[in-house]
Amino acid sequence: MTDQAVAAAGSRQFYGRQRELKALRADIERTGLDTLTGRKEPRARVLLVAGRPGSGRTALAEELIASVASRYPDGVYRTRLTEPGGEPVPTARAARELLRDLGVAEPPGAAEDELTELVRAALGGRRAVLLLDDAVDAEQAEPLLPDHPDALVVAVARGPLTGIPDVRPCTLGGLDPKSAIELLTSSTGSVRITVDPQAAEALVEECGGLPGAVVLAGGWLAGRPETSVADLAKRLRGQNGDPLTRAFLLAHQALPQPAARILRYLALAPLGRADAHTASALAGCSVQAAATTLADFARLGLVAETGDGEYEAPGHLVPLLRAQLEERDRPAEVQLARARMLERTVRLLQSCRAVTEPEGSPARRKLAGLPRALRFATPEEAARWLASRRPALLACARMAVADGELDTLARRLIASLVRALTAHGGAEAAAPDLYGLHRLVLDVAERRGLHRERAAALLNLGDLDARTGRTKDALLRYRLAWEAGRQANDPYATGRAMESVGGSYQELGDWQRAGDWYGRALAQRLAHDERADQARLYTRLGAVQTYAGRYGEALRHWRAAAAGYRRLGDLPGHARALSEAARVQEYAGRPEESLRTCEEAVEWARRARDTRLQAALQLRLADTLDRLGDPAAARLHRAAADRLLESERSAYEIRSGSAED
Known part of the structure; x- marks a missing residue:
């Protein structure tokens, strides 16, 4: 989550912001405009926490939610509306993740309007809290707002969400000096702060009171017990840029070169999340070295541990990591790092699927030959890994296709991910994810002029459309698959497409066209005996x-x-x-x-x-x-x-x- 490291690094205790918390809690009870006019509020109360990245916006929102959660017995649901690098998350994708958390079946390939309607319907009867983290604008957030006055929405954004009526904003600046020093002390210990309180005040002032910068400063001091607080304040004054950039550059420069390289390469990790395998592949080091380095980064406040061996680079640091990557690393090295990460992910997914095969099968024999770090001991362990890494794996597939230079690896990754999801969850449960993956395959096939792969992707998408009742959409895809199969001179694809076109016409009650296409398919089968x-x-x-x-x-x-x-x-x-x-x-x-x-x-x-x-x-x-x-x-x-x-x-x-x- 954006600014999650502010709450996660060092101690997870929350510091300061008591005035803001009190105001936000009062806003929940405050009469809205609709109530003043005698009408019942038509939708959930929306509170806004606005501020710069690194100001602790998400940490404050989470603290507010924790303090009022008992009043919302139907739970807390979260979605992030901005990628760690700053790219907006499509509302449809955010809706899919919310539906998954809500336990609502998603029709594969459903349009954005249908998905957001399902989200609002699922939240409509619940006394629940919805956290919209790092919203870009009102157009992105508004379709997700529940039509239920007993629900609460807490939105986090850079600025106002103009267009959503009756939003209660809370704009954050820096922490007050006392709270900022308490946050600094949680990393450094009290002795160094007590012996030079004026230097501590000067340091947090150099950090602008921004929790993100204070956490980095505290991590830097924690790793250098011989350095004084005053010395760090002096170093920060010598850096250029805003407080967060200055604190980050100082932390980055202080790292050993191999560790600094690993940190920069975390900007390439999907969703900014990396486990030891991902970091190892990106940096070209051992898994054990990567695991140790990630744990060190967490102690320094550079990443947040999310559980199950996975770490997340805070969203406010990812743009800074990307800038350093562009400045210090050659494009060929960066591309090689991406390729290593994709190759490692493919091997893990192949291992994840192979462990579901029977003992003695070729897949299990191949699995036994893999390094121990790439093997799963049981199907249950593999299923847990797949479930916990699912968002990052899907993001990895999207990144690979968007890259445009690694299409062969992208196709292998998607094929392995499709097989793993199907092996562990079944085709029906995996269908919503499979729809998006087949669309990615279609993008690559169209870009590369791969007619056989294009036909296969269109057939798979048509099947999913047909299964969810979108027969006309399925019919269009099947006809396009038939044309692609003819261009590829692929008898299987053309025969399968002709039969599917006939089935679609049959479903639509057009018996004449159905008979015509079945007849074409039969003629091909007769020709091939x-x-x-x-x-x-x-x-x-x-x-x-x-x-x-x-x-x-x-x-x-x-x-x-x-x-x-x-x-x-x-x-x-x-x-x-x-x-x-x-x-x-x-x-x-x-x-x-x-x-x-x-x-x-x-x-x-x-x-x-x-x-x-x-x-x-x-x-x-x-x-x-x-x-x-x-x-x-x-x-x-x-x-x-x-x-x-x-x-x-x-x-x-x-x-x-x-x-x-």
Whole structure:
């Protein structure tokens, strides 16, 4: 979080700002403009903590939330609206993260309006607090505000959020001298401050009272017990720039060269977060050396420990780190560091997925050959790592694609991430993340002119659109995939796309176009002698022609499907196709033929030993006999169906009991 290091470095105790806290708590109770006019407040109360980066904005917001959390029993939800480097976070992405925390299923590929509506609906019935950290402007924050007067929104921003009505602002400057000295003392200890209180006052004055600068100054002194407070104040006066920049430059210059390089390279870490593996890959050092250096940085106030071995560079320091990176490191070295980080991430994701494979599988044998630092002991450990690193991994994929120079590594990273998410969470649970990842693949494929990859990405996106009911969107993607498959001369992609286009038209009720596209797909399967696909497409054509009322064509396709399944040795498929043929004959007013075909289907279901299918066909046969005026025979078939289903239930109960034993 922006300014999180202010609260996290050294002691986590909160210093000063009591007047601001009191005013913010009073603002929660203060009557709003709507209430003064006699109307109930239409939405949550919005409090604003405004100030420069490094002023402790987020720390104050968190302290306020902690002090009033008991009044909001439905919880606290947080989202950051600015990347550590200062780039605005799209509102849709922030909404997705909030929905995940709220436990609300997100439709894959949903538009921003739909996502923000889901957020407001989820928060609408809750007495909860929403923290919007580092908001850029009102347009970014306003769609997320709950339409519920019992909720509280605490926004953190540089300045006013003009456009949101009745916002209660609290603008921060520096800490008062007493509180700033207390914050400094938490890092240095009391002795050095007590022996020279005037130097301590001069030092915090040089820091402008900014908590971010005071924390860095305290960390610098903590690492140099022989240096006086007055000496540090003198050094700061000799630096150029604002107080935060001067304190950072002094801290950076004091680091050994290898550590300073690691610190600068943290600006390349996704979301500004790095564990020992990420820092090791970026700097080209050992994992153990990176872990030790990150822990030292935390003690110096340069990073904040977020738990599970991960550290975060404060948002107010990331622009300064980037500036030093551009000044001191050659572009080729920076690009090599990015490539090392992506390669290490790919290997970790491959290991994360491989541990879910059965013992003795090729993936597990390959996993055993990896260095110990890259292996996960159990699937549970891998799943915990994947869950905790998920936001950073998704950000890493976005960064890799945006870079534009590492597209091969970007494609490998995305493919590995897709497989890991699917292996641990299942395709359904991972679908919202997969949608965004497939869109990234599509971006790379279009940029590089990779028609095969473009077709694959479009097919995957079309499948996700179709699954969430956006059939017209899916249809467009499938048609584009067909064109890309033709450009790539890829029979699989074109065949799959044609069949999917037909399925979309079928879903839309356009039977003629559905039949046309299924026919194109069938022609390709016939040309390549792909018999299983041929049989499946004959069933699709039979279904479409049945819906369209063209019973002659439908019967021909169902007969062809039955023959295809019989040649493949798929007896249940053969029986089902005959059953559908019997249904078409009945629709066409040929009940006697339907009866004979249905009897044939029953026989094939019996040979296939598919009890449930046989019972279903017996019931259909009974219905046909009723319509033909033979109720006695119909009763016999219904009784036979009941006996089959009863035997199936008995067998299931026996198997269940054995399993429990």
